[in-house]
Amino acid sequence: MRQLILDTDIGSDVDDAMALALILGTPSLDLVATHTVYGDTRLRAQLARRYGALAGRDLTVVAGTAETLSGRKVWWAGHEGTLHSGLDAETFAPGSAPEDLIARLQANPGELDVVAIGPLTNLAAALELEPQVAQWIRHLSVMGGHFGPAAKPEHNFKSDDVATRTVLTAGIPTTITAIEITEQVAIGPDLLQRIRAAGPLGAALGADIEQWWAYWKETWNVPHDPVAVLTLSRPDLFTLSPRGRVTIADGGLSTFTPDPAGTVRIVTDLDPAAVAEEITARIVAAGGETDGDGS
Numbered sequence: 001m002r003q004l005i006l007d008t009d010i011g012s013d014v015d016d017a018m019a020l021a022l023i024l025g026t027p028s029l030d031l032v033a034t035h036t037v038y039g040d041t042r043l044r045a046q047l048a049r050r051y052g053a054l055a056g057r058d059l060t061v062v063a064g065t066a067e068t069l070s071g072r073k074v075w076w077a078g079h080e081g082t083l084h085s086g087l088d089a090e091t092f093a094p095g096s097a098p099e100d101l102i103a104r105l106q107a108n109p110g111e112l113d114v115v116a117i118g119p120l121t122n123l124a125a126a127l128e129l130e131p132q133v134a135q136w137i138r139h140l141s142v143m144g145g146h147f148g149p150a151a152k153p154e155h156n157f158k159s160d161d162v163a164t165r166t167v168l169t170a171g172i173p174t175t176i177t178a179i180e181i182t183e184q185v186a187i188g189p190d191l192l193q194r195i196r197a198a199g200p201l202g203a204a205l206g207a208d209i210e211q212w213w214a215y216w217k218e219t220w221n222v223p224h225d226p227v228a229v230l231t232l233s234r235p236d237l238f239t240l241s242p243r244g245r246v247t248i249a250d251g252g253l254s255t256f257t258p259d260p261a262g263t264v265r266i267v268t269d270l271d272p273a274a275v276a277e278e279i280t281a282r283i284v285a286a287g288g289e290t291d292g293d294g295s
Contacts, residue, residue, distance in 0.1 A: 001029075002029055002030065002232055003030045003032050005034070005113070006019070007064070007115065007117065008044070009037050010048050011043060012076070013221075014209050018209075018225065019228070020052075022279055025055075025285035033062060033100065036048060038159065040076075043087065047080070047087065049092050051204070054287075055201045061092040068119060070161050070163065099126075106132070113139045114139075114141070115228070116143070117142075117156075117228060119160040120160060123166075135171075143176075144157045144178065145179070145254035147180065151180075165248040168246045168248060173263050175264075175265050175267065181269070183222050185272050194284055202283070237278065240267055242265070243259065243264065244258040
């Protein structure tokens with residue numbers, strides 16, 4: 001059982017909501033708190049609470065830092081939360097995510113994992129307030145970056161390159177699942193049909209997935225964030241690099257250099273079909289369904 005804190009910019013790309021559902025459908029993952037980051041963090045917190053309620057869970061959610069440390073303008077798709085009526089009724093915990101992160105880690109040093117699937121602003125803010133955070137985190141899992149051929153800046157790292165640099169050079173034991181890895185996995189109509197059938201959670205998530213498809217005029221999407229979460233519960237589906245270090249250039253371009261003294265490993269390969277299947281099965285489980293095959 002891994003106890004974890006999820007740091008998320010839920011509400012734009014549907015993959016954050018999929019990642020949250022995956023966690024809720026995985027018995028080996030114990031979600032102790034959800035922190036929101038980047039832009040309208042209040043709305044994001046209400047969405048996280050709503051998805052928890054759809055799964056029959058009373059989630060602890062704390063809104064976090066809205067503005068980037070880099071000063072880069074927040075990207076906003078414009079459809080965030082539009083398919084969820086009555087979000088203003090969703091209440092969440094008081095306080096700020098960076099301070100909540102510090103308090104939880106200080107009370108449980110070396111016991112909590114952090115899963116960061118948005119810009120790393122909350123974590124960087126916490127490190128600025130309390131540098132010991134780097135020693136208190138058991139393990140950090142990150143979705144972000146691009147380390148493949150012809151690498152280019154990826155959204156999460158680019159959105160706050162200052163925060164990314166602060167976090168990834170702090171010495172925290174870290175696994176990064178980058179975009180060249182996540183893009184090997186796709187959720188298409190067949191898997192969407194199974195998700196939509198998984199009770200109220202599945203119906204709501206299915207609608208959000210279709211909204212994201214319509215936004216990009218596609219009939220599939222890449223589940224970037226669920227892939228990163230899955231490295232925790234199904235490490236057997238992934239191959240990791242040796243230890244190394246990551247450098248972040250201005251603008252968010254990321255470079256990995258092997259180094260035995262480093263604290264970062266990156267995912268170098270995965271089983272795409274098995275990963276897509278496991279993501280779907282765990283989301284279906286979160287909806288309270290068995291998916292017809294006992295999963």
